[in-house]
Amino acid sequence: MTDLPELSIDVTPTFVVSTALATRDFQEVHHDRDLAVARGSQDIFVNILTTTGLVQRYVTDWAGPSARVGRVKIRLGVPCYAYDRLTFSGSVTSVDDGVTTVTVVGRVSRGDHVRGTVEVTR
Amino acid sequence: MTDILAAAEEIRARGESEPFVARDPVNVPTMHAWLDALGDANPVYVSPEAATAAGHPGIVAPPAMIQVWTMPGLGRVRDADDPLWLMLTALTEAGYPSIVATDCDQTYHRYLEPGELVSVRSRLGEVTGPKQTALGEGWFVTTHNTWYVDDEPVAEMAWRVLKFKPRAAAPSPVLRPVISRDTEFFWAGTAANELRIQRCGECGALRHPPGPFCLSCGSDAVGFVVSGGRGTVFSYVVHHHPPVPGRAAPYVVALVELEEGVRMLGEVVDDVRIGTPVEVFWQKIDDSLTLPAWRAR
Numbered sequence: 001m002t003d004l005p006e007l008s009i010d011v012t013p014t015f016v017v018s019t020a021l022a023t024r025d026f027q028e029v030h031h032d033r034d035l036a037v038a039r040g041s042q043d044i045f046v047n048i049l050t051t052t053g054l055v056q057r058y059v060t061d062w063a064g065p066s067a068r069v070g071r072v073k074i075r076l077g078v079p080c081y082a083y084d085r086l087t088f089s090g091s092v093t094s095v096d097d098g099v100t101t102v103t104v105v106g107r108v109s110r111g112d113h114v115r116g117t118v119e120v121t122r
Numbered sequence: 123m124t125d126i127l128a129a130a131e132e133i134r135a136r137g138e139s140e141p142f143v144a145r146d147p148v149n150v151p152t153m154h155a156w157l158d159a160l161g162d163a164n165p166v167y168v169s170p171e172a173a174t175a176a177g178h179p180g181i182v183a184p185p186a187m188i189q190v191w192t193m194p195g196l197g198r199v200r201d202a203d204d205p206l207w208l209m210l211t212a213l214t215e216a217g218y219p220s221i222v223a224t225d226c227d228q229t230y231h232r233y234l235e236p237g238e239l240v241s242v243r244s245r246l247g248e249v250t251g252p253k254q255t256a257l258g259e260g261w262f263v264t265t266h267n268t269w270y271v272d273d274e275p276v277a278e279m280a281w282r283v284l285k286f287k288p289r290a291a292a293p294s295p296v297l298r299p300v301i302s303r304d305t306e307f308f309w310a311g312t313a314a315n316e317l318r319i320q321r322c323g324e325c326g327a328l329r330h331p332p333g334p335f336c337l338s339c340g341s342d343a344v345g346f347v348v349s350g351g352r353g354t355v356f357s358y359v360v361h362h363h364p365p366v367p368g369r370a371a372p373y374v375v376a377l378v379e380l381e382e383g384v385r386m387l388g389e390v391v392d393d394v395r396i397g398t399p400v401e402v403f404w405q406k407i408d409d410s411l412t413l414p415a416w417r418a419r
Binding site for chain 2: 009018025039057066073075
């Protein structure tokens with residue numbers, strides 16, 4: 001089983017806000033700390049479109065420019081709040097008919113933020 | 123519940139929504155913003171040479187951006203026939219106001235190139251509930267989305283959200299004692315910062331915990347005396363688990379032998395051993411509850 005090198009991201013408020021805007025997600029909980037806290041969150045948090053994009057990036061960083069991503073399947077766990085650190089780890093779990101399946105976990109201080117699989121043709 | 127399932131059935135029967143068309147075609151500035159923010163340096167998204175070397179006709183968009191192209195944007199909303207919107211409205215009306223995305227399963231049939239205009243059509247999938255979750259009671263709603271360029275399906279997504287009733291805040295930050303006719307004198311005492319020990323109205327024997335009859339003479343005549351609040355640790359435990367509301371583990375609970383002769387439980391805030399001399403102090407939780415606790419003297 002091949003392990004991917006870890007990727008660790010410093011989840012600054014700028015990161016949370018810039019990724020939310022870059023994914024065109026204007027839900028206030030991704031930009032407005034006062035409102036996020038009022039709704040029971042610890043802080044602003046990363047949106048799911050960004051998590052999907054980061055999982056994809058993590059695998060293509062490893063697989064290289066010639067890889068084709070066919071599928072990204074994720075399930076969210078605990079929120080990824082500003083001022084936390086998001087660390088991805090992954091491993092190849094199958095290679096079948098040219099399709100490599102990579103299992104990815106993204107962890108934050110509170111636990112697993114995301115678990116998922118990426119199917120990529122290399 | 124049957125209303126929710128009936129609403130789901132009705133929305134599902136409508137089938138796929140009309141296409142919701144992206145505001146802009148796939149374009150390089152939006153790609154750049156995404157690549158910068160996510161830190162994605164894959165050259166096939168920015169360099170025509172790298173893209174053609176990788177077998178693409180030219181630069182391509184990151185596949186995970188598929189949903190970005192048809193995000194409504196600030197102040198723009200999805201069409202009224204959007205099945206997710208209809209289902210969420212039905213659940214809001216049924217008393218489930220909050221929402222969180224839980225699952226996303228995207229399949230890409232091909233990479234997109236700048237200039238292509240996508241549209242998305244959605245249909246309602248499974249609606250399951252009510253489920254008890256860490257966030258509160260809620261319903262899981264799955265929608266299936268297909269993106270098209272003209273009539274060609276280019277990507278698909280199963281998208282699951284939890285629409286929930288936030289769990290009510292705990293009514294009290296601590297466990298509260300059950301106050302009975304036998305014990306109300308004790309709690310009235312703590313509120314007045316008095317440590318009261320039950321005393322038999324007949325023979326004068328002291329007893330704790332309080333009860334309805336004297337253990338020495340069997341009389342039901344009761345009174346109390348006020349303790350001097352001094353004693354020694356008779357035994358103790360260090361509590362680590364399970365979690366107790368309002369307490370940060372580990373903490374120490376001791377059985378204190380009072381100078382008056384009875385034994386009483388309470389939290390100890392100092393490092394103690396069996397035989398450590400202690401005195402009472404008061405933890406005022408709120409206007410209706412004050413707990414006795416012990417510290418070394």
